[in-house]
Amino acid sequence: MEVDGTLLTLLGISAGILILMGWVEQIYKGYKTKRLKDVSKFLMIFIAAGSILWLLYGIIVSDVFIIGTNMSGLILMIIVLGMKKRYDIRANASQSE
């Protein structure tokens, strides 16, 4: 099948943007509710680890798109992990009062 490079690039970029938008929405929801208790810490740790490997992959094949999406994915994971830690501590503190 004759593969159209532009179509592939478009597919890859839109998929990457959609996934990032999902995490931005999760951050917004967490910020609004100040609660991320149900979000699994390991989900974010595993996804961050996966993003690091994809980042390596992107650097090796010098694909700026893969590097860009996974760098931003990694930053979003670190933000959500930080928020979750803060809100979980706060929730536990208010429970023990």
Place this chain on the structure above:
Amino acid sequence: MEVDGTLLTLLGISAGILILMGWVEQIYKGYKTKRLKDVSKFLMIFIAAGSILWLLYGIIVSDVFIIGTNMSGLILMIIVLGMKKRYDIRANASQSE
């Protein structure tokens, strides 16, 4: 830079598996606590949409690995979405009693 295909395949496969493991852990946590309220519905919808595009990408370039990871990612998203819907309904029902 001379790119070693096997290293790339290994990186891609391990990244994909790590990310899937993250979602399996989220499903397990949700199942244990019967709560997924803090997990954003749009996070899963956006990631499912992104997985569909990556699936198309994988089909076009006939890359079984990309197809496999994103097919399983899609299935996991549908499972988490279904669980979230059920637990949110249950939580709302018990609140209104």
